[in-house]
Amino acid sequence: MFEQASAPIRIAVLVGILFTMALTTSAPLAAPPAKTAVPTAASPGAPAKPVMPPPLLPGSESAAGSAAGAAGAAAASAGLTPGAGVGTSVGTSAGSGVTTTPLAAPGNGPHWAYEGDAGPADWATLAPDFALCGSGNRQSPIDIREGIKVDLEPINFEYRDSAFRVIDNGHTVQVNMGSGNAIRVMGKRFNLVQFHFHHPAEELIDGHAAEMVVHLVHKDADGKLAVIAVLLEAGQAQPEIQNVWNNLPLERNEEVHATSRLNVLNLLPEDRRYYTYMGSLTTPPCTEGVLWMVMKTPVQVSAEQIALFSRLYPMNARPVQATAGRMIKESN
Numbered sequence: 001m002f003e004q005a006s007a008p009i010r011i012a013v014l015v016g017i018l019f020t021m022a023l024t025t026s027a028p029l030a031a032p033p034a035k036t037a038v039p040t041a042a043s044p045g046a047p048a049k050p051v052m053p054p055p056l057l058p059g060s061e062s063a064a065g066s067a068a069g070a071a072g073a074a075a076a077s078a079g080l081t082p083g084a085g086v087g088t089s090v091g092t093s094a095g096s097g098v099t100t101t102p103l104a105a106p107g108n109g110p111h112w113a114y115e116g117d118a119g120p121a122d123w124a125t126l127a128p129d130f131a132l133c134g135s136g137n138r139q140s141p142i143d144i145r146e147g148i149k150v151d152l153e154p155i156n157f158e159y160r161d162s163a164f165r166v167i168d169n170g171h172t173v174q175v176n177m178g179s180g181n182a183i184r185v186m187g188k189r190f191n192l193v194q195f196h197f198h199h200p201a202e203e204l205i206d207g208h209a210a211e212m213v214v215h216l217v218h219k220d221a222d223g224k225l226a227v228i229a230v231l232l233e234a235g236q237a238q239p240e241i242q243n244v245w246n247n248l249p250l251e252r253n254e255e256v257h258a259t260s261r262l263n264v265l266n267l268l269p270e271d272r273r274y275y276t277y278m279g280s281l282t283t284p285p286c287t288e289g290v291l292w293m294v295m296k297t298p299v300q301v302s303a304e305q306i307a308l309f310s311r312l313y314p315m316n317a318r319p320v321q322a323t324a325g326r327m328i329k330e331s332n
């Protein structure tokens with residue numbers, strides 16, 4: 001689910017509903033409104049060719065997945081035009097209390113999970129849009145080892161005190177950010193859209209998994225994604241993580257507008273050296289073409305902070321995927 005894009009999605013659904021109303025005068029609809037044709041953003045007012053809704057899953061990177069495929073039909077049908085996901089979200093005012101996000105409700109896409117019948121080994125079979133989860137050869141996470149040591153350019157962080165919203169989307173705890181936070185790397189500017197957590201960490205470093213990881217999901221103006229991973233290990237309590245935990249929603253799929261503010265700079269390690277490789281979303285639809293940057297130095301969080309998250313999500317990590325000869329670079 002692309003929580004940040006709830007405004008565009010709402011618009012898309014509203015359009016869909018109006019469209020449905022228009023249709024009902026001529027043709028009864030067998031499917032519920034959520035499954036009816038939605039005019040694509042790419043072709044507003046397009047003819048009534050039924051379009052399956054995109055996999056608007058309450059997922060973590062999957063949220064971003066729609067953005068990653070912004071050039072694709074699925075994202076277009078969700079109205080996720082590049083750049084629209086950031087800064088146009090609902091809830092521009094901090095402290096406006098709890099609001100529900102109806103579109104985040106379960107059932108908007110195929111059910112998937114980290115264990116059991118709909119677990120990672122079966123993701124590719126759950127929906128046509130999930131095929132890459134099985135057939136892709138640039139998938140994430142990976143076991144990071146034998147990186148090529150070079151002088152990687154520093155990532156330029158443009159993070160600042162910001163309002164934030166927290167949602168438990170059924171796959172992770174996700175923090176949705178408004179506009180105004182970005183990174184500059186590889187000649188591009190990527191806006192920070194959201195960040196979320198995994199327990200244990202998904203990516204391995206020489207076979208070792210940190211206790212948790214936070215994934216900072218960024219998107220550039222073309223809809224390309226860049227994810228920064230910050231590994232979390234037990235130690236001192238982390239104030240910004242506590243800030244997020246303090247604003248945990250009581251109910252799943254209900255977004256809490258935090259009354260406090262947050263600066264993502266506080267989540268970064270002092271040493272900003274990193275590993276980098278090209279990979280994918282680690283949740284369905286496993287979209288590829290994602291620039292990954294994994295901080296080499298972990299950040300400490302307290303055992304209690306880890307325990308709180310693991311109580312909600314004992315295991316929400318996709319297994320590592322084949323590196324398949326991909327280049328991994330790392331900062332000297």
Ligand SMILES: [Zn+2]
Pocket residue numbers: 060061196197198215282
């Ligand atoms: Zn993630």
